[in-house]
Amino acid sequence: MAGLAEPLMLGATWFTEIQGGSDLGANTTTAVRGEGGKWLLNGYKYFASGAGLADIALATARPKGARSGAKGLALFAVPRLRGDGSLNFYLRRLKEKSGTVAVPTGEVEFIDTEAYLLGEAEKGIYYTLEDLMVSRLANAAGAVGVSRKAYLEAYMYTLHRRAFGKRVIDHPLARRDLLEMEILNLESLAITHKAIDLFEKASGDRPPYTRQYHYARLMTHIAKNLTAENAARVTMLAMELFGGVGFLSEYMVERWHREALITPIWEGTSNIQALDMLEAIVGKNAHEPLLEDMGQLAREAYDHEVAGSAYEFMKRRLSGLAGMSPAEAEFNAKYLLEDLGHAASVILLENMASTLDEEVYHRAAELVYRYVLARKPLENPGTRVLEEIISLQGSLPL
Incomplete structure (x- = not known):
């Protein structure tokens, strides 16, 4: 009609x-x-x-x-x-x-x-890979959504559940877990938006692709891997905060963990993302526009020291590929993929703090850099950051 x-x-x-x-x-x-x-x-x-x-x-x-x-x-x-x-x-x-x-x-x-x-039969593999890029970005967005839902479930549960005479959320270890969950959520969100933005800017490209397209492809591999790994970790911590009941199907949190576990597998496993990342770097020099972009964002960051440190870390990790044999590069590829994701997230969060004038993103970037990249333990000041993040999101007051 x-x-x-x-x-x-x-x-x-x-x-x-x-x-x-x-x-x-x-x-x-x-x-x-x-x-x-x-x-x-x-x-x-x-x-x-x-x-x-x-x-x-x-x-x-x-x-x-x-x-x-x-x-x-x-x-x-x-x-x-x-x-x-x-x-x-x-x-x-x-x-x-x-x-x-x-x-x-x-x-x-x-x-x-x-x-x-x-299209043309001879270009079928290019169309297929472009379709996979879209699917991987959707996978990243889905992982962020599942991870965020699990965090909110755990936050609300710890807010009302009492143990040893006080609310679970008032125990420092519970706050530590919630803080880790939320900084992983924030970096996943930042890098997903970045990857989608890059893809949208390069989506009109056709073979032979531009360096901007190869950069978008590289960031898609990074975002797909990082968000999937973070979702698995966050949903696992959410189940732990629920305790034994978190393992029961009558509580939704166990479902979110099961849903998260497919995200490192769907649309190409983490190993496939690591191999494709290597091909984009070695075969297409996709790391060059990555470094150019991250360097510019680091210069515009809220805290130049934190963003600059993450940028230098990224450069060191990429330069290390030059001295590796193909077998060594493949063996270490997943470590590199993870490190590039965390380093890029630090820079993006610092840039968000500057652009949005929200210091809490700077605090989150500091914690990602310290806890994930520098491998140092979280400290008690993180409790204040958790409260600021909750306030920023408009959640219920502590």
């Missing part, structure tokens, strides 16, 4: 196959030209999120005669229904998972499945 909005369509991405996992080049799903601009796909997708719900899915397949490996893959749009209205693929089974049960994940079989080629 004229004037009505188009009906809502649910989408999905179906890339993973059992024999390859993150190794997309091992995919065996094939594609042959059909009639009327359609292609016919044959193969098996092992992890198909939204299976049974999605109206259309993006799927990788290798056209007949295409080269082997990832660069031979093309990207296709697969509708749920064929042109004649029948189901376009077979849902073989749904997975039983420890988390994300609200999102059905199944195994999908293509048998002459109708599909539509997206």
Whole structure:
């Protein structure tokens, strides 16, 4: 009917196959030209999120005669229904998972499945990687949301639960845990917004990509990894603050921990992020615009000493790659990925403190630098920072 909005369509991405996992080049799903601009796909997708719900899915397949490996893959749009209205693929089974049960994940079989080629077949792997960038940014945002919810659950519980004659939140160890949770949340939020901003600025790029695009890609790997690791840590601490009841399914906090544990795995494991980070640095020199940008932000920071120290730390860690063999670089890649995330977050938080004129972000940056980068213990003054953070967020007063 004229004037009505188009009906809502649910989408999905179906890339993973059992024999390859993150190794997309091992995919065996094939594609042959059909009639009327359609292609016919044959193969098996092992992890198909939204299976049974999605109206259309993006799927990788290798056209007949295409080269082997990832660069031979093309990207296709697969509708749920064929042109004649029948189901376009077979849902073989749904997975039983420890988390994300609200999102059905199944195994999908293509048998002459109708599909539509997206763009140029030879550039399919580039479209696929761009789609993964979006998914990884969404993963980071999701990890931040789960982590924030777990913190709020724990904060409210410790505010009202009494133990040993006083509220749990009045015990220094409980405050220490809440403080750690919140500084990890703040750095996750800062780096997620930075990565999304960089992607939006470079999203119009096409192969061969600009250095700005490679920088956005590098920051996406950093943000995806950091937010996932922080979410796992924060939700675990939230469960501990609940005590034994935190392990019961009747309390939501145990669900948030289970939900958090998928974020280091979905859209490429932390190991994959580390390997892709190395390729972006060694193959594309993506660390150069990273250092240029972080250096400028450090000069504009609220506390030049803290931001500058984080920047020098970042430079030292990156320069250490030059003296490593390829095997050594890969072995140490995850450490570098984590350190780049924390160092960048310190600089971003200090810049936020300057831009927003909120000293609490400076205090959070100090704690990230001291506790995470310098590996020194948190000290009692952190209690005051926690109170300031809670006040800044508009939470209930202590």
